[in-house]
Amino acid sequence: MFRDVKQGDIAWGVILAGVVFFELTADDLLSEATERYWTKHPILTRVVIGAVAGHLAGVIPSTLDLFSAENVVHQWAVEHWPLARPDRAANCR
Numbered sequence: 001m002f003r004d005v006k007q008g009d010i011a012w013g014v015i016l017a018g019v020v021f022f023e024l025t026a027d028d029l030l031s032e033a034t035e036r037y038w039t040k041h042p043i044l045t046r047v048v049i050g051a052v053a054g055h056l057a058g059v060i061p062s063t064l065d066l067f068s069a070e071n072v073v074h075q076w077a078v079e080h081w082p083l084a085r086p087d088r089a090a091n092c093r
Helices: 007-025 030-040 042-057 072-080 086-092
Strands: none
Touching: 007 030, 030 042
């Protein structure tokens, strides 16, 4: 049953557990925080929600997807920021 579990499956489980734990123990719910952001930063909040939803739905081209390894920003970071590549990160310790 658990032989086919991939890293993405584990990540979703961790995210789910974290959100449930937070919602049960925090004074401020995530939905309340989102409402606050929506009021203070309506455009940025819509862009972030849209970017995450578009990424998860796979409707954003990989070159424009902020979370994609093919994104121009990610490629620049790999070239110029040592911690973006595991083989270079070892030399930074």
